[in-house]
Amino acid sequence: MTSPISALGFATGLPVTGVGTDMGVGTTTAASSTQGTSGADFASVLASSLDGLQSTQSKADGLALQAATGDLKDVHDYMIASNEASLATQMVVTIKNKAVDAFNEIMRMPV
Amino acid sequence: MGVFDTLGISASGLLAHRKWLDAVSDNISNINTATSTNQSAFKERYIEAQAVDYGSGEGGVRVATAQFGSGEGRVVYEPKNPLADKNGYVRYPDIDLGDQMAQLIMAQRGYQANLSVIDRATKTYQAALQLGKG
Numbered sequence: 526m527t528s529p530i531s532a533l534g535f536a537t538g539l540p541v542t543g544v545g546t547d548m549g550v551g552t553t554t555a556a557s558s559t560q561g562t563s564g565a566d567f568a569s570v571l572a573s574s575l576d577g578l579q580s581t582q583s584k585a586d587g588l589a590l591q592a593a594t595g596d597l598k599d600v601h602d603y604m605i606a607s608n609e610a611s612l613a614t615q616m617v618v619t620i621k622n623k624a625v626d627a628f629n630e631i632m633r634m635p636v
Numbered sequence: 637m638g639v640f641d642t643l644g645i646s647a648s649g650l651l652a653h654r655k656w657l658d659a660v661s662d663n664i665s666n667i668n669t670a671t672s673t674n675q676s677a678f679k680e681r682y683i684e685a686q687a688v689d690y691g692s693g694e695g696g697v698r699v700a701t702a703q704f705g706s707g708e709g710r711v712v713y714e715p716k717n718p719l720a721d722k723n724g725y726v727r728y729p730d731i732d733l734g735d736q737m738a739q740l741i742m743a744q745r746g747y748q749a750n751l752s753v754i755d756r757a758t759k760t761y762q763a764a765l766q767l768g769k770g
Contacts, residue, residue, distance in 0.1 A: 599651060601647060601651075601751075602647065605643050605647050605650075608643065609640050612640055612758065612761050612762070619765045
C-alpha cells in the first residue's frame with residue numbers, strides 16, 4: 526500500500542499516489558518519494574478525475590430530467606445521485622486545492 | 637468499489653424496502669377483493685430479499701423475487717354477492733390486516749434507517765474532505 530488513499534479504490538481509477546510522489550502531498554514514505562517521475566503527472570490525474578466527476582454529474586442530470594418529466598421510478602435514486610455528484614465535486618475541488626497549495630509552497634521556497 | 641460505496645449500498649436497501657412497501661400496499665388494497673369459489677383468491681405478495689455478496693466487491697441487498705401466498709383464501713357465506721356460487725359462498729383472500737400493518741411499520745422503519753445511513757455517510761465524507769483545513 527503506497528498511500529492510504531489508494532486503499533479506498535477510486536471509482537475513476539484515480540491514481541492519487543501520483544500526487545503524493547510528484548507533489549509531495551500526502552503521507553508517502555521517503556522510499557516511495559524517491560521514485561520521482563514514475564507516477565502520472567498531475568495534469569492527467571486531474572483530467573481523469575474531472576472525467577469521473579463529469580460522468581457522475583451527467584447521471585444526476587439524467588435523473589433530474591426524469592424527475593421533471595415524471596419518468597423517475599424511485600425518488601431516492603435522484604436524491605442519492607445528486608448527493609453523490611455534490612460529494613464528488615467537493616472531493617475533486619479539495620484535491621485540486623491541496624495540489625495548488627503544495628505547488629505554491631514550493632514556489633515560495635527561497636533559492 | 638468506488639469512493640462513495642455506502643451511498644450505493646444504502647440505495648439498494650432503500651429499493652428493497654420500497655418494494656416491500658409496494659407489496660404491503662398491494663396486499664392491503666386487495667384485502668376485500670372477493671372472487672367466486674371456482675377461482676383462486678387474491679394471493680398475498682411477499683418480497684424475497686437476498687444479500688449481495690460483499691466478496692464480489694459490491695455490498696447491499698437485492699430483491700430476488702416476489703413470492704405469492706396461497707390462493708385458497710377463506711370461504712365466506714354471502715348469498716347476496718353477485719359472485720356467490722349456488723350455495724351462497726364467495727372466496728376472500730386470507731390476509732391478516734394486523735400482520736400487514738406490522739409489516740408496513742417494519743418496511744417504513746427500514747427505509748428510514750437506510751436514509752439515516754446515507755445522511756450520516758454524507759456528513760462523514762464531508763468531514764473527511766475538511767481534513768487538514770483547520
